[in-house]
Amino acid sequence: MNQSKISVRYAKAFFQHMLEKQKLDAAITDVQLVYNAIQEIHDLQNLLQNPIVKPSQKKIVFDTLLSKKVQAETLRFFYVIIDNSRENLLADILRNFIDMYRSHKGITKVTVTTATKFSSQNTQEITDFISEKFNTKVELHEQIDNQLIGGFVLRINDLQYDASVKSKIKNIKKEMLKIV
Numbered sequence: 001m002n003q004s005k006i007s008v009r010y011a012k013a014f015f016q017h018m019l020e021k022q023k024l025d026a027a028i029t030d031v032q033l034v035y036n037a038i039q040e041i042h043d044l045q046n047l048l049q050n051p052i053v054k055p056s057q058k059k060i061v062f063d064t065l066l067s068k069k070v071q072a073e074t075l076r077f078f079y080v081i082i083d084n085s086r087e088n089l090l091a092d093i094l095r096n097f098i099d100m101y102r103s104h105k106g107i108t109k110v111t112v113t114t115a116t117k118f119s120s121q122n123t124q125e126i127t128d129f130i131s132e133k134f135n136t137k138v139e140l141h142e143q144i145d146n147q148l149i150g151g152f153v154l155r156i157n158d159l160q161y162d163a164s165v166k167s168k169i170k171n172i173k174k175e176m177l178k179i180v
Helices: 003-020 022-041 042-049 055-066 072-083 089-106 122-134 165-179
Strands: 108-112 136-142 153-156 159-162
Touching: 003 089, 022 072, 022 089, 042 055, 042 089, 055 072, 055 122, 072 089, 072 159, 089 108, 108 122, 122 136, 122 153, 153 165
Parallel strands: 108 136
Antiparallel strands: 108 153, 153 159
16 A cells, blocks of 8 residues: 555544544644654654564653653554554654644645744734735744845745745846847
């Protein structure tokens, strides 16, 4: 079976379970915590990908790291994933869960990349504009990329608006080369 289908099925099962238990908002906090940890901690990634480490040892690590930070149901869900030897798919499962949660709550993920940090006023203006334009709640993620020189790149789902100085210079260069 396709790994992406497996990830979606596990995410959907956990999503439905937590929705029925009316613990969806608490579950998203748990899921984001673990998802961010997997993204940032390479040793945790290696543990999840390592087939030599026994499932019982992986459960001990999860219990030690998470028992006081996540709900018992979330921890049991991770145990099910480990018991079924799907821990190598955990990051995908959690990402799918987050996407389902956003869809359920009507939240749009927006990423704005700038050369320097936006002021809180600029951030609020962007959030308000997108919220009004797309009739959605906005989850804004900010990134800094010094190579943009100035301006910003805005990503909303599959849409991208590039208002960076870097892209403007690139376009001018293309036009200049056409003339020559």
